[in-house]
Amino acid sequence: MPHFLDSADRDFPARFGAFLGLKREVSADVEATVRAIIDDVRQNGDEALARLTKKFDRLDLSAVPMRVGADEVAEAVAGIDAETLEALTLARDRIRSHHGRQMPKDDIYTDAIGVTLGGRWTAVEAVGLYVPGGTAAYPSSVLMNAVPAVVAGVGRIVMVVPSPDGVLNPLVLAAADLAGVTEIYRIGGAQAVAALAHGTETIPPVAKIVGPGNAYVAAAKRAVFGTVGIDMIAGPSEVLVVADGDNDPDWIAADLLAQAEHDANAQSILITDDAGFADAVAGAVERQLTTLARGETAAASWRDFGGIVTVDDIHSGDTLALIDRIAAEHLELACENADDLANRVTNAGAIFVGRHTPEVIGDYVGGSNHVLPTARSARFSSGLSVLDFVKRTSILKLGPDQLRALGPAAIRLAEAEGLGAHARSVAIRMNPGGPDGG
């Protein structure tokens, strides 16, 4: 049974607060382990990678090259059925086309007093992409992480993917190939993150690392942050579906379960203004669970973290406040006037508008990115985009006239802040040869 909450109940604020505060992730205490692995790789380079890969992935890197060859990739691609390859290509094309619109434009201009200023965007020189091994190896995630980097103009895109017992997922290799990944190494875990950040004899270091991973990978990314940039630390996935009674309960149940099947810690929430519909969806969820391959995972997620919230009016200001407070990674609006409601929402990673936009379309072929802020972080952060692979250099240029115009104010403020050399650096250019001339 999921959590049932009724906004008309007297204790709703407290219960809703407790529901929002459910701790869905136990952060494993892996920092010391990860720190030792990182130090090992920094000191021993490739030798450490080989040793740790043998230990954790049962793979002997003296028998197979660390870098995955072009022939191996080509072979993987050749083995994939045409329909799947076509679907991956469609996804790639739509992601590329959408992200192409996100490239920020330089803005360098000259203002009224003749100062030239602005910002110039350049691509990050080299990016590392972590791809998990095993069941969580999603080719769609490879596309979502690598394509925006390619669009941004990143020159080196270095994928690392563990191959437990030597096995690599051919779909992951195919996605890397389609996306434009430039190097692939069959390593994983904290050791792969360390290699990307600090470099080894075989792997030149990158400037930024993106991509999902387990607790060790997440801790390693946190530890190397500063040496390199990282993307967000993703938490378990979540969906909030806002639906009125004019929906097929089975459609909405399927959407809730699509989120729940990801992970026992995933969270699916329904907000509706129709108590009967709420019951119908709850029933449909139970029925569908029995026929799901990943039913056990989905059932655990729905039981522990699922929620059904009944409200008086989906479009009221009170409901909007609930939606913004949840700040869901995925927000599905299956109701009348969904466009209007979408425009009023402030906090959401992505909004799926209307009855014919299941969130799953956004996971694969919508064109928008499926790497989105989790755990209420949509209050302050955005999904992955081209902006994550570029940086802005600010530009300032004055001539003697502009320095004369702005100099006195700069000197005044430097003096007010007690910074004498700051003041001198300006004054000396306004009074060449004067007493400040040294």
Added chain:
Amino acid sequence: MPHFLDSADRDFPARFGAFLGLKREVSADVEATVRAIIDDVRQNGDEALARLTKKFDRLDLSAVPMRVGADEVAEAVAGIDAETLEALTLARDRIRSHHGRQMPKDDIYTDAIGVTLGGRWTAVEAVGLYVPGGTAAYPSSVLMNAVPAVVAGVGRIVMVVPSPDGVLNPLVLAAADLAGVTEIYRIGGAQAVAALAHGTETIPPVAKIVGPGNAYVAAAKRAVFGTVGIDMIAGPSEVLVVADGDNDPDWIAADLLAQAEHDANAQSILITDDAGFADAVAGAVERQLTTLARGETAAASWRDFGGIVTVDDIHSGDTLALIDRIAAEHLELACENADDLANRVTNAGAIFVGRHTPEVIGDYVGGSNHVLPTARSARFSSGLSVLDFVKRTSILKLGPDQLRALGPAAIRLAEAEGLGAHARSVAIRMNPGGPDGG
């Protein structure tokens, strides 16, 4: 004596690598202390703030309200001389006007098959601004952090500033007033960061915290990251000046010292192709040091971390590679064809172009932001901008026709990834009443 490096020396690569790797910051081990303070504030709210403020700032919050009143701000502003207030206002106006151009535009469009998609930008609802007390309380930093938030449309901008022994810097209050800060509290340290992140009886929580601080503040920001967003963790400041021999050595020496006077851990580097000029600058630095109020700090920084690198040709590809590798927070180009060189640089927080653009102008009145990536992080990150105070919600909308067009590919990929509920969530809408209908 700073570090002298000659790119023609055989051991230059090793020496340059060692110079770049100089550890300028010893990260104090304050995490356990900070964790205890954060827990204390979470549990005890205002009472903890009062107790910790009494302990660390020797200020009794039962005698004076935590929130700084409008009358107190007005009084501070009234006490400031006209020239300084005018300089602050000029800085505010120029920062506001420049940052006004950075507001990203929504991009929501309908593609060739009728899918509506794109991104919508909204302001972060509430932002906390940490301002250090004591000598590092810079009114210019208040403007640089608060004005972009105002431009972004942030509704609540909450400044915290410690007042050791009850003393507040009137210039900081004036800058907050000019910038548009909406609330000011006289608290500081890790306890202030905790209050901003988790809220107390008096202070409602914010969604993001920005601004510089000491090791405790930095550790507290790291600890609350995830609960709220944070800006970068700023390291000691640095400047790289690239200068040919046609400069007045005293001008360049003043620029190097303006950086060095910030902090004994600051770093000033000169790259020049004129060995005689290098010596002249080194001499000018020594002379100017004797007349600086903050000469002791500047001398320590210049001695321990300062560098003079002589190269064959400022405009060569080799020198460009050095510049990009240093990835300086501030890059000053005092040379011929400075515009051309600026266009070729990839990694720099900000570039100050030409002989009449001392970096100090950018600290105060240029209009661009002086919060910039330090410690080589310009390889992967940007200076503070309006983008730091907004977030992007992605939008996707399909009708039945678009779902029919894209659905099969989504189902194929979901099946390839083993996610049955994902596949069903799409299929059920394509085959209403079919066998997947539950």
